[in-house]
Amino acid sequence: MKTINKTCTETLREAWDGTTRIVRHALRRLERMPWPSLLVVCVMLALLVTVLPLALTLFVLFLLVKLVAGALGGSRHRPQRPDHAHQNGQ
Numbered sequence: 001m002k003t004i005n006k007t008c009t010e011t012l013r014e015a016w017d018g019t020t021r022i023v024r025h026a027l028r029r030l031e032r033m034p035w036p037s038l039l040v041v042c043v044m045l046a047l048l049v050t051v052l053p054l055a056l057t058l059f060v061l062f063l064l065v066k067l068v069a070g071a072l073g074g075s076r077h078r079p080q081r082p083d084h085a086h087q088n089g090q
Contacts, residue, residue, distance in 0.1 A: 030038065
């Protein structure tokens, strides 16, 4: 019968084994890749590492600016009614 209660060290060992298995598999795949596709993978990884955090940071920054502007009562568009229509009873 399989035990469902594992110790912390068993869980960490299992996670370590899984991680090393994934890294070894990735290294074997990289060794078998031809140079042009390896170059494409490197460029895509560099773009992912540089552009994605920049995009997320700018999104959060603009979101915070919008929230602060809304909290401070930024320009709200209200429909302007002409005053003479109310004075004439229309």
